[in-house]
Amino acid sequence: MTQGAVMEDEAEFADRTEPFRKELLAHCYRMLASVHEAEDMVQETYLRAWRSWSSFEGRSSVRVWLYRIATNACLTTIEQRRRRALPSGLGASATDLSPGMPPDDPEVRFVEPIAETLVISDPASIVSLRESLRLALIAALQYLPPKQRAVLILREVLAFPAAEVATMLDTSVAAVKSTLQRARARLDETAPSQGEVSAPTDPAARKLLDDYIAGFENADTAALERALRADAAIEMVGTTSWFNGRVMCMQLLTASVGAPGDWRMTPIIANGQPAVGAYFKGDPYGVAVLTPTPTGITHIHVFSDPELVTYFGLPRVPAP
Numbered sequence: 001m002t003q004g005a006v007m008e009d010e011a012e013f014a015d016r017t018e019p020f021r022k023e024l025l026a027h028c029y030r031m032l033a034s035v036h037e038a039e040d041m042v043q044e045t046y047l048r049a050w051r052s053w054s055s056f057e058g059r060s061s062v063r064v065w066l067y068r069i070a071t072n073a074c075l076t077t078i079e080q081r082r083r084r085a086l087p088s089g090l091g092a093s094a095t096d097l098s099p100g101m102p103p104d105d106p107e108v109r110f111v112e113p114i115a116e117t118l119v120i121s122d123p124a125s126i127v128s129l130r131e132s133l134r135l136a137l138i139a140a141l142q143y144l145p146p147k148q149r150a151v152l153i154l155r156e157v158l159a160f161p162a163a164e165v166a167t168m169l170d171t172s173v174a175a176v177k178s179t180l181q182r183a184r185a186r187l188d189e190t191a192p193s194q195g196e197v198s199a200p201t202d203p204a205a206r207k208l209l210d211d212y213i214a215g216f217e218n219a220d221t222a223a224l225e226r227a228l229r230a231d232a233a234i235e236m237v238g239t240t241s242w243f244n245g246r247v248m249c250m251q252l253l254t255a256s257v258g259a260p261g262d263w264r265m266t267p268i269i270a271n272g273q274p275a276v277g278a279y280f281k282g283d284p285y286g287v288a289v290l291t292p293t294p295t296g297i298t299h300i301h302v303f304s305d306p307e308l309v310t311y312f313g314l315p316r317v318p319a320p
Helices: 003-032 035-055 062-079 123-133 135-141 146-157 162-168 173-190 203-217 221-227 246-256 307-311
Strands: 228-237 242-244 263-270 273-280 283-293 296-303
Touching (some): 003 035, 035 062, 135 296, 146 162, 146 173, 203 221, 203 283, 203 296, 263 283, 283 307
Antiparallel strands (some): 263 273, 273 283
């Protein structure tokens, strides 16, 4: 093949496959609960696809073909490691304010947040995209056996026909239907009931986010208490510590707010939920993801990783 023909082939490959890159990243993230691993899987998907491009016969659409490659790459990765979790999936809630400790088991890894800007390719589908990326759902999916997880995501989230899913996974339509039934039943057991979750653009959700930010920036614990629902929980992701109920949450928050001006926070969107990039005394601290409902915040997931601030496109130093 001449150099010109190769370049022509590469251009055709890019033209036909690049439109699916963001949605494939969202798919791999749902499978793996890690944005870093998901990005690696997307790269692996495109590498495998390019190597097979000359033999692609068009028996399925390019989109279905790419999802088949991506899903099977994710399944291989999942088989080689343990599931990712949130602190509430590792043990009972805290009964005091002892410092959060990393888990004893070095193989335990945690669900990571994802920036919405990385996965939005079609603004018309933003509502369904946000619903399928919520932290509680991502964590619940990790309890499913790998094949069940793949089938549920492909059928329920992405709405691929059973026949196409069977082709992707080299199985039968009957097996897909049976696997989906088991996955639904298992997800009902593991997915927490949070009621109606408000969209980040909902005025009530914005008010809750404003109260959360004001509570920290102004050391205003009353604002924080107003924002929390009675059954609220706070999870310190990266440790085994999580706090259940407004009373315990307020003890933690009261001990954390410091003096007015210690904290600076910038609103962002993570996992289709309102969130903040947080700075403490001028240094990046991490990201907190809120779960707002019409009756208050039910969950705050705190990711105390300073690198997340820049990952979400924020400066290392807060604006004056």
